[in-house]
Amino acid sequence: MLWIQECANEGGITITQLLEVTNLSVSYHTYAGEVQSVRGISFDVKEGETLAIVGESGCGKSVTARSIMGLIKPPIGEIKLSSEIRYRGKNILTFTSKEWAYYRGGESSIIFQDALTALNPTMTIGDQITENIFAHEKISKKAAVERATGLLEQVGIPDASKKLKSYPHQLSGGMRQRVMIAIAFACNPKLLIADEPTTALDVTIQAQILDMIRSLQVKKNTSVMLITHDLGIVANIASRVIIMYSGRIVERGSSDDIFYHPKHPYTIALLRAIPKLTDKSKEKLYSIEGRPPDLLDPPKGCPFAARCPYCMNVCVEANPESFDFGLGHTASCWLHHSQAPKVEWSI
Numbered sequence: 152m153l154w155i156q157e158c159a160n161e162g163g164i165t166i167t168q169l170l171e172v173t174n175l176s177v178s179y180h181t182y183a184g185e186v187q188s189v190r191g192i193s194f195d196v197k198e199g200e201t202l203a204i205v206g207e208s209g210c211g212k213s214v215t216a217r218s219i220m221g222l223i224k225p226p227i228g229e230i231k232l233s234s235e236i237r238y239r240g241k242n243i244l245t246f247t248s249k250e251w252a253y254y255r256g257g258e259s260s261i262i263f264q265d266a267l268t269a270l271n272p273t274m275t276i277g278d279q280i281t282e283n284i285f286a287h288e289k290i291s292k293k294a295a296v297e298r299a300t301g302l303l304e305q306v307g308i309p310d311a312s313k314k315l316k317s318y319p320h321q322l323s324g325g326m327r328q329r330v331m332i333a334i335a336f337a338c339n340p341k342l343l344i345a346d347e348p349t350t351a352l353d354v355t356i357q358a359q360i361l362d363m364i365r366s367l368q369v370k371k372n373t374s375v376m377l378i379t380h381d382l383g384i385v386a387n388i389a390s391r392v393i394i395m396y397s398g399r400i401v402e403r404g405s406s407d408d409i410f411y412h413p414k415h416p417y418t419i420a421l422l423r424a425i426p427k428l429t430d431k432s433k434e435k436l437y438s439i440e441g442r443p444p445d446l447l448d449p450p451k452g453c454p455f456a457a458r459c460p461y462c463m464n465v466c467v468e469a470n471p472e473s474f475d476f477g478l479g480h481t482a483s484c485w486l487h488h489s490q491a492p493k494v495e496w497s498i
């Protein structure tokens with residue numbers, strides 16, 4: 152099955168857009184009312200790049216990931232009609248079931264935070280890896296088992312051929328997460344969504360898992376969407392970063408833009424919250440006071456206004472437009488309006 156590729160030309164280099172999300176809005180219909188989980192976000196993922204989506208709990212990161220994987224189930228979940236998600240130029244929201252079957256697990260795959268819930272407790276890990284391969288390729292059992300063994304070796308599982316016969320509960324949390332990565336890479340996906348892939352793991356295992364995703368990505372030229380609440384982990388991994396808040400994108404840019412030239416007070420607050428090795432003070436770690444707005448009734452102005460130290464009257468009344476700082480760096484904050492007072496901030 153072939154889909155048209157859309158190409159863009161940036162500075163003489165042809166960049167292939169793998170995924171283009173345009174005006175994505177997703178709601179959940181609950182007893183309490185309509186939760187506006189994602190509110191009109193647009194972004195793209197280029198071939199082979201790592202894009203990080205960062206924001207605190209409840210800002211809509213996972214709902215965005217689930218939308219791209221076709222996992223929003225109506226009638227409770229609703230992707231609004233104005234939304235588009237184009238994979239190699241084709242709007243996946245109009246896929247037939249045959250196209251979904253080809254795309255999901257084959258062209259794209261997802262690693263969830265909690266491997267124990269995501270894996271099937273009643274199947275051996277070998278069967279779970281080969282099941283995905285059989286679903287997408289005509290391949291002999293022997294070749295599928297060989298590939299599964301090779302994948303387990305690549306993700307650093309010792310005694311791989313023996314481990315194929317293990318069940319998820321017989322493995323440690325870090326090992327289970329490696330199995331998820333093996334399943335996700337089994338069919339050489341073009342797009343991998345890693346949704347908080349290391350949150351449940353301790354720091355050293357976290358680093359190993361991220362390194363592994365990175366090396367498999369480079370080997371297979373996979374595009375990775377890394378979803379995390381922890382801005383600290385994306386610095387050495389992502390080429391571009393999107394900062395989400397309350398269902399919206401509030402800032403986007405290259406890793407350098409976000410870490411060295413942040414333009415949104417929320418990004419600055421996230422940067423301040425990263426623990427620093429050089430910080431010898433005994434003071435408590437910085438945390439952002441207050442809570443994000445209720446998505447059942449989001450505010451009409453800037454969603455960060457209530458927590459923002461620089462809040463002006465206009466911030467409460469109108470959602471800021473997106474201000475462009477060049478080379479894909481944008482921020483939605485009234486402070487960048489030409490007539491706004493100039494503020495100095497440090498991280």
Ligand SMILES: Nc1ncnc2c1ncn2[C@@H]1O[C@H](COP(=O)(O)OP(=O)(O)OP(=O)(O)O)[C@@H](O)[C@H]1O
Nearest residue numbers: 179181186188207208209210211212213214215446
């Ligand atoms: N099945 C659901 N039913 C109702 N509301 C939901 C459902 N799934 C998500 N939401 C709501 O949508 C909003 C966005 O949730 P989402 O899971 O995308 O957040 P997140 O940024 O990924 O946070 P976390 O890191 O905690 O998962 C939240 O307000 C959440 O309560």
